[in-house]
Amino acid sequence: MSAELKTGAAAEAVGRAPDQGPGGRRPAEWFSRAVLKNGPLGGLAALVVVMAALSKDFLNGQNLLNVGVQASVTAILAFGVTFVIVSAGIDLSVGSVAALAATVVAWAATGQDLPVWIAVLLGLAVGAGSGLLSGALVAYGKLPAFIATLAMLSVGRGLALVISGGSPIPFPASVSRLGDTLGGWLPVPVLVMIGMGLVAALILARTYAGRAMFAIGGNEEAARLSGIHVKRRKLVIYALSGLFAAVAGIVLAARLTSAQPQAATGYELDAIAAVVIGGASLSGGSGKASGTLIGALILAVLRNGLNLLSVSAFWQQVATGLVIALAVLLDTLRRRSTR
Amino acid sequence: MTGVNDDVPDGIPADVPDGIPDRVSDGVPDGAPGDVPAGVPADVPGRAAAGLPGGGPADVPDGRELLRVEGVTKSFPGVRALDGVDLSLRGGEVHVLLGENGAGKSTLIKMLSGAHRPDQGRILAAPGPEGPDAGPTTEPTRPGTRPGTRPTTKPTRPDAPPDGGLREVHIRSAQDAERLGIATIHQEFTLVPGLTVAENLFLGRQPRTRLGLIDKKTMRTRAAELLRRVRLDVSPDTPVAELGIARLQMVEIAKALSLDARVLIMDEPTAVLTSEEVETLFGIVRELRAAGVGILFITHHLEEIGALGDRVTVLRDGRSVAQVPASTGEDELIRLMVGRDIAEQYPRQRPDRPGPPLLRVRGLTRHGRGTGPVFRDVDFEVRAGEVVGLAGLVGAGRTEVARAVFGVDPYDAGTVEIDGERLARGDVRAAMRAGLGLVPEDRKGQGLVLDASLQDNLTLARLNRDTRGGLVDRGAQRRRAATVAEQLKVRMSGLAQPARTLSGGNQQKIVIGKWLLADTRLLILDEPTRGIDVGAKVEIYQLINELTASGRAVLMISSDLPEVLGMSDRVLVMSQGRLAGELTAEEATQDAVMELALHTAPDTDRARPHETNQDKAPDTDHGNHPDKSAMEGSDVR
Numbered sequence: 001m002s003a004e005l006k007t008g009a010a011a012e013a014v015g016r017a018p019d020q021g022p023g024g025r026r027p028a029e030w031f032s033r034a035v036l037k038n039g040p041l042g043g044l045a046a047l048v049v050v051m052a053a054l055s056k057d058f059l060n061g062q063n064l065l066n067v068g069v070q071a072s073v074t075a076i077l078a079f080g081v082t083f084v085i086v087s088a089g090i091d092l093s094v095g096s097v098a099a100l101a102a103t104v105v106a107w108a109a110t111g112q113d114l115p116v117w118i119a120v121l122l123g124l125a126v127g128a129g130s131g132l133l134s135g136a137l138v139a140y141g142k143l144p145a146f147i148a149t150l151a152m153l154s155v156g157r158g159l160a161l162v163i164s165g166g167s168p169i170p171f172p173a174s175v176s177r178l179g180d181t182l183g184g185w186l187p188v189p190v191l192v193m194i195g196m197g198l199v200a201a202l203i204l205a206r207t208y209a210g211r212a213m214f215a216i217g218g219n220e221e222a223a224r225l226s227g228i229h230v231k232r233r234k235l236v237i238y239a240l241s242g243l244f245a246a247v248a249g250i251v252l253a254a255r256l257t258s259a260q261p262q263a264a265t266g267y268e269l270d271a272i273a274a275v276v277i278g279g280a281s282l283s284g285g286s287g288k289a290s291g292t293l294i295g296a297l298i299l300a301v302l303r304n305g306l307n308l309l310s311v312s313a314f315w316q317q318v319a320t321g322l323v324i325a326l327a328v329l330l331d332t333l334r335r336r337s338t339r
Numbered sequence: 340m341t342g343v344n345d346d347v348p349d350g351i352p353a354d355v356p357d358g359i360p361d362r363v364s365d366g367v368p369d370g371a372p373g374d375v376p377a378g379v380p381a382d383v384p385g386r387a388a389a390g391l392p393g394g395g396p397a398d399v400p401d402g403r404e405l406l407r408v409e410g411v412t413k414s415f416p417g418v419r420a421l422d423g424v425d426l427s428l429r430g431g432e433v434h435v436l437l438g439e440n441g442a443g444k445s446t447l448i449k450m451l452s453g454a455h456r457p458d459q460g461r462i463l464a465a466p467g468p469e470g471p472d473a474g475p476t477t478e479p480t481r482p483g484t485r486p487g488t489r490p491t492t493k494p495t496r497p498d499a500p501p502d503g504g505l506r507e508v509h510i511r512s513a514q515d516a517e518r519l520g521i522a523t524i525h526q527e528f529t530l531v532p533g534l535t536v537a538e539n540l541f542l543g544r545q546p547r548t549r550l551g552l553i554d555k556k557t558m559r560t561r562a563a564e565l566l567r568r569v570r571l572d573v574s575p576d577t578p579v580a581e582l583g584i585a586r587l588q589m590v591e592i593a594k595a596l597s598l599d600a601r602v603l604i605m606d607e608p609t610a611v612l613t614s615e616e617v618e619t620l621f622g623i624v625r626e627l628r629a630a631g632v633g634i635l636f637i638t639h640h641l642e643e644i645g646a647l648g649d650r651v652t653v654l655r656d657g658r659s660v661a662q663v664p665a666s667t668g669e670d671e672l673i674r675l676m677v678g679r680d681i682a683e684q685y686p687r688q689r690p691d692r693p694g695p696p697l698l699r700v701r702g703l704t705r706h707g708r709g710t711g712p713v714f715r716d717v718d719f720e721v722r723a724g725e726v727v728g729l730a731g732l733v734g735a736g737r738t739e740v741a742r743a744v745f746g747v748d749p750y751d752a753g754t755v756e757i758d759g760e761r762l763a764r765g766d767v768r769a770a771m772r773a774g775l776g777l778v779p780e781d782r783k784g785q786g787l788v789l790d791a792s793l794q795d796n797l798t799l800a801r802l803n804r805d806t807r808g809g810l811v812d813r814g815a816q817r818r819r820a821a822t823v824a825e826q827l828k829v830r831m832s833g834l835a836q837p838a839r840t841l842s843g844g845n846q847q848k849i850v851i852g853k854w855l856l857a858d859t860r861l862l863i864l865d866e867p868t869r870g871i872d873v874g875a876k877v878e879i880y881q882l883i884n885e886l887t888a889s890g891r892a893v894l895m896i897s898s899d900l901p902e903v904l905g906m907s908d909r910v911l912v913m914s915q916g917r918l919a920g921e922l923t924a925e926e927a928t929q930d931a932v933m934e935l936a937l938h939t940a941p942d943t944d945r946a947r948p949h950e951t952n953q954d955k956a957p958d959t960d961h962g963n964h965p966d967k968s969a970m971e972g973s974d975v976r
Contacts, residue, residue, distance in 0.1 A: 206813065208806040215799055218788035225747060225785055226799040226853065227771045285790045 039334055040278050040294040043327055047298060051305035058308055065187055071300035072189035073098075073252045075293055077267055078274035079200035080131075080244025082292045083237050085275050086204065088217040088284025089145035091241045093134060095267035096156030098249030099260070101127040103160040105250055106169035106259035116172045124246045130156055131242020132235055139234035149238075153268065160261040168258040179254035189251050193293075196247060201289035209236055217284025273320075274299055277327040298323065402430035403465060405633040406451070406521070406602050407505055411460035413446055420446040422657040423460065428602060428633040433624060435644050435665060436637045437676055438654030439844070439872035444637055445526075447654070448604055451635075452523040453516040456509070463505035464519050465601070522600030524591050526607050526870065527783075530579045537562035537575035540594050565593040570619045584611045585733050592623065603627060604635045609643060610870050613733050613898060614933075621647050639872055640899075641669045677874045685905025686877065687726065688884050689924065693908065694723030696759075697861050697892045698744070698775075703753035705743060707916075713739045714916040717753070721861060721892045726883060728907030728927075729896045731936045736916040737896045738780055741863045745777040746770040757861070771800065776859030778850050780866040780896070782843070786850040789839040793831055794820040796838050796849050800857035823852040828878065844875025851882060862886060865896045880906055900929055914938050 052059040077094045084091040105123035108114045114122070130152055137148035181187050204210040212233045215223040224230045248267075253259040276282060277298055278291030302323055306316045408426040412419070421443045428434050438444050449455045451462065510516050516523070530539045537555075538545070540562045546554040562575035571589045573582065579590065588611050595603055605624075609617045624634055624647060636648065644651060648665030653675040661675045673684075703717040714736035721727045729737045743750040749765040756762065757773040779785035787796055797820040798805060805812050805819075820834050827848040831841060838849055847867065854862055864883075868876045883893050883906060897903045903910055910927040912919045912935035919935040 206811055207809050208802060208811055209809070211795065211802055211811055214791060214795065215788050215802075218791045219784075221785045222788050223799070224767065225745075225777060225779060226802075227768050227857075228799075228802065229768065285788065 039331055040291050044294050044298050047301050051301060055308040058305055067300045067304045068190035069187045070304060071296045072193040073248050074270045074274055075193045075296035076196045076248035077245055077271035078292045078296050079196050079289060080241035081271045082275050082287050083213055084241045085280050086217045086287040087213040087237050092149040092268050093152035093156055094245040094271055095264040096153045097127050097130045097242050097245040098264040100156040100160040101246035102249035102253035102259040103164050103261055106171050107163050109172040110170050116174050123250060124243060127246020128239045128243040131238040135235040135238030139231035164261040168260040170258050171253045176254045176257045178251055192251050197289050197293050204289055213237055214285055270299060273324050277324060279331050402432055404505060405430050405465045407463040409461050411457040413455060413458050419657055424659045426652050428635055430631045430633045431628055432649040433628055433634045433636050433647050435648040435651040436635055437651050439676055439874050442654040443657040444654055448606055451521055451604060453510040453512045461507045464508045465504055520601035522595040522598040523604040524595045524608055528587050528591055530587060530590060532580035535576050535578055536573060536590055539579050540565055540597055565597050568596060569593045569623060583734060585616055588612060602633045606637045607870055609638055609640060641672055673873050686880055687906045689908050690724040693725045694890060696720045697723045699756040701754045703750055705750045712916050717918050719911055721894050723890050723892050724887045725908050726887055726893045726895055726906055728903040728910040729894060730903045730910055730932050731913035733898060735913040737913050738865055741865055741896055745775055745863060774860035776854030776857060777863045778865060778867055782846055782850060787838045787846060790837050792835045793838055793849055794834040797823055797852050797856055800853045819856055823856050827852050844871040847871055861892045863894045912936050
């Protein structure tokens with residue numbers, strides 16, 4: 001019962017500030033305006049404030065780093081998915097591709113005794129290759145992206161199971177450091193997340209590939225008539241998504257110190273949710289790496305906070321769903337008010 | 340309260356005190372006065388006193404006032420789209436709404452059809468004729484056929500001034516508009532491509548059988564009747580996706596007719612029609628007018644005003660600047676609309692001697708699917724410094740030839756040469772490298788990335804050239820975009836503005852600017868001024884002059900005959916996929932062009948069905964999503 005109440009409060013708080021303390025009304029207005037104006041970032045700030053108010057353990061350095069670690073895999077996956085969604089596609093395969101890439105790394109390094117760097121390159125290549133295949137199905141096979149990547153979701157998971165024989169493979173120790181901390185406190189996954197985020201931001205804002213994504217997502221025909229090789233671009237877009245998924249898979253396996261073929265199941269939906277919470281439109285043409293990061297952080301803060309409040313995992317799912325709906329709803333309102 | 344024009348019958352105060360409950364009860368079936376919300380006068384006394392008994396408008400010379408807009412103001416962030424607009428529409432008149440793009444016409448229409456709400460001012464409408472929910476009939480509504488049927492509900496506000504029987508209404512949705520008997524034919528189509536013509540006509544209000552199932556037979560019969568009224572020769576079972584743009588327009592018109600509207604708003608219905616179809620449309624409009632329907636007609640073709648209109652309201656910069664009779668001269672109308680005199684409508688400066696051939700097309704042929712070629716044996720050349728017009732009926736294959744030349748669509752035989760070098764087939768990038776550019780006919784669907792910034796749109800065609808080592812030089816992009824936007828006098832708030840928010844003329848400047856930045860030497864313009872106002876048109880013509888003066892060339896496809904004649908140095912005429920002839924500027928007259936355009940191929944070496952070519956060839960709708968474009972577009976600058 002208390003869990004239910006708290007969950008509701010947390011979900012509400014994304015859009016509304018707590019009405020507590022003296023002069024509660026004005027900060028409330030300030031908050032809702034801040035949320036409407038700043039979109040996802042305002043939502044994240046409001047969520048952090050609420051969690052800090054509800055749980056003493058939330059706002060300390062160690063816990064915040066934990067949040068970062070929890071967000072890292074989702075965020076890295078989501079950066080890759082951002083490319084696809086900006087270009088008006090969808091990638092459902094990233095969770096499976098992540099598991100497949102990690103399995104390939106572990107299999108090559110542990111099973112085949114290949115040098116670790118070759119194993120990692122192989123894993124990344126498998127990730128990019130899976131994306132390339134999805135991209136080819138979309139661009140040249142003219143399959144809807146939903147179907148092509150749904151197929152890849154199944155194929156990727158299946159291959160991971162085939163290669164591993166269904167059981168976890170120990171991850172090479174040198175790569176497992178990716179799951180450790182630097183100096184005993186700074187988690188490497190957070191650094192990888194920030195690094196991949198910067199790369200994603202650079203790609204989206206400043207590279208030919210990125211600008212072409214926006215053009216294709218905004219109006220594919222206009223992009224084609226302006227000399228953009230849409231089909232080739234799609235290959236690149238899905239390959240990038242697969243590459244980012246491979247990185248996420250390696251980070252995840254490093255944290256677990258083993259590649260598990262069933263890892264990251266369902267993560268593609270978290271990744272898509274993060275992108276959408278971050279303000280990207282599923283119809284393409286808009287999206288930002290920073291927004292995606294915020295989206296992943298919102299999901300992580302929510303889970304972490306609800307854990308601290310001992311809300312049951314079942315109710316956490318409900319809360320996550322509400323937050324996704326609320327975030328996109330707010331974003332829609334925000335856009336409408338500025339249009 | 341802004342002053343109302345001279346349309347208010349004498350002696351009747353134009354004002355209704357504020358606070359009169361809005362939301363008319365027009366949706367309430369007659370005879371159910373109990374359903375009228377308390378305080379809402381279902382009818383206003385004094386109409387009889389005003390000499391306007393709900394009688395037929397046929398015997399009243401200028402009909403009963405159906406709709407009035409008073410001092411309406413509407414602002415969007417950064418723009419005041421409407422600023423105290425007044426308008427009055429009577430039954431049995433064709434009222435032309437004239438104004439440049441961005442003058443506020445679309446905003447006003449959207450307000451009347453429920454998409455926008457006024458910030459200030461009010462909209463008044465005559466009480467509904469009957470319960471419009473009674474179901475569609477194929478008869479046009481006659482406002483005068485309902486005397487006595489209206490319940491004479493006791494007015495709860497006896498002091499309410501009569502105001503010609505009009506009451507303030509708040510149109511909050513398309514349904515509200517429909518209930519008030521206002522139907523709108525938007526510029527962007529609102530048809531569902533996957534459904535048949537009949538299903539589209541009765542979408543959401545399909546006739547039902549007693550079991551509640553859709554009565555397909557009745558629906559088909561009624562649809563066939565509607566199609567007959569718009570003289571459209573297609574089966575009601577044809578999927579809408581198979582229709583060309585002109586036929587889509589006629590289906591839209593049929594759909595509006597099926598609503599039995601008392602007020603019909605037509606937003607540039609003739610923009611995509613050939614002259615023959617325009618005549619058909621005018622016939623329909625005249626019938627409706629005779630039946631007492633009030634028609635608000637938007638057009639950029641000034642010659643249509645005298646031919647069809649009764650009164651003209653001119654909008655400029657969001658204000659209603661004048662109301663004049665439709666017999667007003669074109670020069671005067673342009674002056675009112677633009678706010679200044681336009682020296683020349685077609686300011687073409689022809690070169691003394693055209694340069695060397697830039698583009699040479701030989702024997703270009705594309706076989707169609709079944710019904711004969713899309714185009715066949717097309718030969719022509721375009722020289723540097725020239726404007727070559729490509730005229731012909733819609734569906735004659737002009738757009739298809741242009742797309743094939745530019746490498747968008749493949750062709751089966753023939754060659755395309757630029758500067759004597761053969762161009763790879765079906766390769767847009769090769770065509771661009773050779774100096775070709777295409778401004779497509781569907782500006783929103785194919786020319787622009789609507790939600791992207793002006794900067795991104797302007798620099799899109801040179802994105803690869805602004806890239807060094809994978810990184811785009813955004814600074815250079817910004818400088819280039821700013822330069823060309825200034826050169827083209829694009830009216831914008833900044834380069835970061837999304838293209839969607841520009842008016843049509845300015846959007847077209849952006850598409851042209853994109854090709855200027857890509858250093859295009861031969862620009863193919865497909866219907867470059869469709870849906871663009873006079874002022875912006877002249878600016879685009881001047882731009883064409885500048886282009887050709889600098890040694891570039893223009894191939895201009897246009898269905899606007901005066902434009903083709905006024906701007907081209909040579910006119911090519913296509914008919915049924917073939918080049919029917921070529922005319923010099925001196926030879927080219929309306930009659931000469933039309934004769935060639937209607938000309939059927941003399942060499943009947945291969946029997947082909949011709950009639951299918953009258954409509955648009957099936958392959959021209961690439962990327963043209965009527966449903967998608969229905970959601971966009973606004974006149975808001």
